[in-house]
Amino acid sequence: MTTNTSLNGLCPEPFLQESLFPTTGGFVDGRYCEDYGTVSCCLPCPLADWRYASDVADKVKIASWIAVGVLPLCVFLLVTYAVVPVKYTHRHYMSICFTLGICFMDVAFIIPLGTNPSQCYNDITPNDMYSDLSCAFTGALLLFGGWCAVVWSLIRTVALHLQVCWEVVLGSWFMWGAFISGWLIPIIGLAIMLDLTGVSYRFGQVCSINEHASLHDYWIPIIVFASIALVMQLTTMVYCIYVYIKSVFDKNPTTSSSALPSYSNSVRTLTARQAYRRVRRVLQLQWRGIALVLIIIGNAIYFAITFIDVDNSEADNAENLAKAVPWLECLVEEKGDRDACMSLAADIGPNEAAIIACMVLLAFVGFWNFILFLRPSMFVGWAELLRGNVTKHHHEFVSADARNFTDARSYEMLNSSGLGSLKTPEPMAVRSPTPGAGAQIGDMKRSSSRNYGYEANYTSPTMSFSTPRPPSSSQQGREWDPQKTYARSHHTRGSSNLTQL
Structure with a gap:
């Protein structure tokens, strides 16, 4: 790599004298300089070209071209979620928000392919978010996407843990809490990070967070969120293993057996086998989310450890200087031949x-994300949509049979005051035949188009339950608790949402 010899000043080649450059513009703290006698000498920008092989920039672009191929896949998922009915896509707000966060990261890698930005403000100073617009966008999108991926991974892990270990049915309160925390935390984290630390070109044409204070305002929070998600995920898996092992040794009869269940074997006291079937059902419906969460957590931890190591290696301290002296002396001896000093x-x-x-x-x-959340039914939904066989109804879950009835007077329903009910139309009276009326019965059969039966006096048996009775005094004030009976609890309705997670 050639340098401008007129700017060497009192510094040996390939180093440049820092006092010959302005003290403003670009990321001044990103210069790699050391004292040499009475002057400060700096390696030319970019630093990565000196520390690594000559084709390092081309290798970094591999990630950008991968993002070019991956972004359309994520966009396809989002468009499918938007236009194809939910019965084909099993869309869920967690999956949608998760995919959006990943799109931010992919866009950050694609931007440099179009802008081809310069990494350096001058010969020794890298560009930062204030001196280069492309740097500002790539750095902000990359770090914001990382925030979103980690936070939504934690939210998905919490949701799974509550459903599996605590049998909590997630409702609207959890959804709105997830929306607020899933987007507000990354926005606040990004704002703090850009204000206190900022981004600059450090490796390739995608900006990353600077070294100053990055450990406290980005890396530690990311590691904490990822670690909590990992611990909670492992805890859930341990609980699943415990339930499975317990079900293997469970000899108690379940409600699925031929024997009549007793009160002690009701839904309040589930057997180990019943608990295992419930947990297995949840895992079968959410294995995609579990796998993606583990991938995100692994990448986040690896990403944090790698760049923390980069920050530590560039810190200005005696330990790093001792490690760098042999390499710097080699560059001076070889007149800037970086390949000779690469080892x-x-x-x-x-x-x-x-x-x-x-x-x-x-x-x-x-x-x-695309591989795990792509379902074959999505293509079926697209085919039905293109053929015009998919129609959207305002009431998506109303029974088709219910829509076929047009006469509302044939139903029992509450009146406008809510205190009484409209009377059901009375059935046609049935008359009993009189003695010796066989001929009349024959005539009745021949005129069936006009009469549908004969009258009969019906006396209700004493123990009949066919007519409604007022509640007895012993039953008044008693509330029906589905948890104490074999009736299916209304909480089970939330299980249908598991297919969408």
Whole structure:
């Protein structure tokens, strides 16, 4: 790599004298400088071109081209969720928000392919979000997408844990809480990070967070959220294993057996086998979300560890200087031949393969999201939609049989005051035949188009339950508790939403 020899000043080649450059513009703190005698000498920008191989920039672009192929897949999922009926897509707000967060990261990798930004403000200073617009967008989108992926992974893990371990039915309160926390936390985190730390070009044409204070306002929160999600996910899995092992040794009869169940075997006291069937059902419906959460958590932890290592290697301290002295002396002796000193640079921070793998894994997150949430029924829904066989109704879950009735007077329903009920139309009276009226019965059969039966006096038996009776004094004030009976609880209705998670 060639340098401008007129700017060497009192510094040996390939270093440039810092005092010959302005002290403003670009990310001044991103310069890699060391004192040399009475002057400060800096390596030319970008620093990654000196520490790694000459084709490192082309290798980093691999992640950008992967994002080009992955983004349309995520957009396809979002469009499918929007236009195809839910019975084909099993869409859920967690899946939609999760996919949106991944799209932000993919866009961050694609932007540099169109803008082709310059990484450096001048010969020793990298660009940052204030000096380069592309840097501002790529850095903000990448970090915001990372925030969204981790936070929504935690929310999905909490939802699974509550349903499996505590049998909590998630309702609207959880949904709105998820919306608020799932988007507000990343927005607040991004605002704090951009204000206190900022982003700049550090590795390739995608900006990443700077070293100053990044540990406190980004990396530690990300690791904390990812760690909580991981611990909760592992706890849920341990509970599932416990339920399975307990069900293997359970010898108690269940309600599915031929024997009549007793009160002690009601839904309030589920057997281990029944608990296992419930947990297995939840896992069968949510295994896609579980797999994606584990992928996101693994990538987030690896991403954080890798760039924390980069930050630590670039910190200005005696330990890093001792590691860098052999490499810097080699550059002076070889007149800036970085290939000859590449082996000495390997001891300074993470190697090239670790950083490139980090970028590629981030770009691949959208691919795993597409693979795990794509369902064959989505293509069936698209085919039905294109053929015009899909019609959207305002009441999507109303029975088709109910829509066929047009005479509302044939139903019993509450009146406008809510205190009484409209009377059901009385059935036609049935008359009993008189003695010796066989001929009349024959005539009745021949005139069936006019009469539908004969009258008969009906006396209700004493123990008949066919007519409504007022509640007895012993039953008044008693409330029906579905948890104490074999009736199906209304809480089970929430289980239908599991197919959409």
